[in-house]
Structures are given as structure tokens and as C-alpha cells.
Amino acid sequence: MPSLTVENYLKAILQIGLRESAEWVSAGQVAQALGVSPGTVTSMHKTLGEADLVVYRPYEGVCLTEAGQMLGMRVLRRHRLIEQFLVETLGLSWDQVHEEAEHMEHAVSDDLVERIDEFLGRPRFDPHGDPIPTATGTWPETVESATTLASCPPGSTVRVVRVTDQGAEFLQFLTHNGVALGVEGRVVSNNATAGTVMLEIDGAAVSLGGQEAAQLMVDRL
Structure with a gap:
């Protein structure tokens, strides 16, 4: 099972790439997102590269491999489904759920996440309007008009x-x-x-x- 740190890095790389519509993500961008030093990020990028989760290029950054992309999507799916669950079932407000989900996303199994998804009626979006990846690593169909x-x-x-x-x-x-x-x-x-x-x-x-x-x-x- 990937460590909490590995999951956090892959999720951050995935989200930055989505936000910037970019395939390659720099160490500086990841450092800012995770609140760590660029040197720490570079070291982890090399580790992720050795595990075939990213392609690492010095001074350019990283690009997720297919395996890294799938794992990052799994973590993001857990996070967003947990947020939706906390709002719908426990009545938490949308400003309370992000930090809770940050901790819980590493502790729940894929089987439990699937049960949560089914229980909620397979929502397409989380409480902040972010799309929730499917279990197969795809995005829900949306109309990109926003x-x-x-x-x-x-x-x-x-x-x-x-x-x-x-x-x-x-x-x-x-x-x-x-x-x-x-x-x-x-x-x-x-x-x-x-x-x-x-x-x-x-x-x-x-x-x-x-x-x-x-x-x-x-x-x-």
C-alpha cells in the first residue's frame, strides 16, 4: 500500500496538472501546494520516478505515469466522496469538510469508498462543485461551459x-x-x-x- 506521503504527492501533482491544464508539473508548484521545500520535493520526485509513478526530468519537473495517474485519481476520488458524505449525512458545512477529508482519505479502503459512493447515489460532484472521478479512473460527463x-x-x-x-x-x-x-x-x-x-x-x-x-x-x- 502506498504511503500517506506518496498519496499526497500524487494527488497534488494531479490537481496542479488539472488546474494548469499542463502535463508537466514543477517542483516549485508542488512545494507551494504541500508547504514543503523544493529540495524535499525534488527528492520525492526521484523516489516516485524510481517507483514508475512519475517521469522525472531535472529542472523540468514530473509527469504522472499511467500508474501514478490512476493512484492519484483514487486518492482524489476518496477525498471528494468523503467530503460529500460528511455534508450529506453528518450535516457538516462546506468549509468544514476539506481538512477532515485530508485525514480520512488515507484511512478508508476502496471497498468502503465504493459503498459510500453507492449510498450517496453516485454523485458526480463534491460540495465545492469539483467533479468526482469514477472507480475506473474516468471523469463524469460534464458540459464545460463554466x-x-x-x-x-x-x-x-x-x-x-x-x-x-x-x-x-x-x-x-x-x-x-x-x-x-x-x-x-x-x-x-x-x-x-x-x-x-x-x-x-x-x-x-x-x-x-x-x-x-x-x-x-x-x-x-
């Missing part, structure tokens, strides 16, 4: 479908201001120079910084 709130011009009517920053503080801010998955609103203003976006939800204005607005994925209606 864009960032930061890219929407004033006057746009939008529906929130995903939040890519899952830090508790940011999610609590969104909840306090009535922003949640499925909520619809209107872009009142979008000032790229000032780096601010004003969103109106049910008559109330929500002011977001440019970076915050970039973490909200929306469908334009």
Missing part, C-alpha cells in the same frame, strides 16, 4: 457552479454573503484595473477582489 466570475462583464446573469479555493476562511466569507453552489446573481461591475467585482444576489451587493472572483466558477445564463 467560466470564472472575474471574466464576466457587467450585466451578466450567472449561476455559481464551483469554488476552486476551498480554504475555510474564504468559504465562510461566501456563506456569510449568500454565495453558494446553485445561487444566481448579476454582475453589477467588473473593474479589472481596481481588481474588484461587484455581484448582486437577491438584492444584496457582494464585493469580491479580483483573485477571489477568479476562484468562483459560474455558468452565464
Whole structure:
């Protein structure tokens, strides 16, 4: 069974590659994601390469092999299903489940994860709108129409479908201001120079910084 550290690295490499739409991921990117030094990452990249879980190239980074991709997807599947389970069955809020799932994802078996998936009705998305990989390592069928709130011009009517920053503080801010998955609103203003976006939800204005607005994925209606 892969160690907790190996699973964390493979999941991080997978998520960075997905976020950046990149095949190769640098040591610096992984170091930032995991909060460790680049030297530590380079050492682990070599170890993962020796285990045929990544292809490692000095000064370029790593690319997941088929085996590394499958293992990374398994960990990500566990994480997102656990998050959904905690929200649906235990009533935890979306800002509470990420850290819990970080610990639990390494302790549950694939058999238990399959039972959780079946119990929940095989959900396609987790509480933050992230797609949940299938047991065979594929993604659920989705319509790729979402864009960032930061890219929407004033006057746009939008529906929130995903939040890519899952830090508790940011999610609590969104909840306090009535922003949640499925909520619809209107872009009142979008000032790229000032780096601010004003969103109106049910008559109330929500002011977001440019970076915050970039973490909200929306469908334009």
C-alpha cells in the first residue's frame, strides 16, 4: 500500500496538472501546494520516478505515469466522496469538510469508498462543485461551459457552479454573503484595473477582489 506521503504527492501533482491544464508539473508548484521545500520535493520526485509513478526530468519537473495517474485519481476520488458524505449525512458545512477529508482519505479502503459512493447515489460532484472521478479512473460527463466570475462583464446573469479555493476562511466569507453552489446573481461591475467585482444576489451587493472572483466558477445564463 502506498504511503500517506506518496498519496499526497500524487494527488497534488494531479490537481496542479488539472488546474494548469499542463502535463508537466514543477517542483516549485508542488512545494507551494504541500508547504514543503523544493529540495524535499525534488527528492520525492526521484523516489516516485524510481517507483514508475512519475517521469522525472531535472529542472523540468514530473509527469504522472499511467500508474501514478490512476493512484492519484483514487486518492482524489476518496477525498471528494468523503467530503460529500460528511455534508450529506453528518450535516457538516462546506468549509468544514476539506481538512477532515485530508485525514480520512488515507484511512478508508476502496471497498468502503465504493459503498459510500453507492449510498450517496453516485454523485458526480463534491460540495465545492469539483467533479468526482469514477472507480475506473474516468471523469463524469460534464458540459464545460463554466467560466470564472472575474471574466464576466457587467450585466451578466450567472449561476455559481464551483469554488476552486476551498480554504475555510474564504468559504465562510461566501456563506456569510449568500454565495453558494446553485445561487444566481448579476454582475453589477467588473473593474479589472481596481481588481474588484461587484455581484448582486437577491438584492444584496457582494464585493469580491479580483483573485477571489477568479476562484468562483459560474455558468452565464
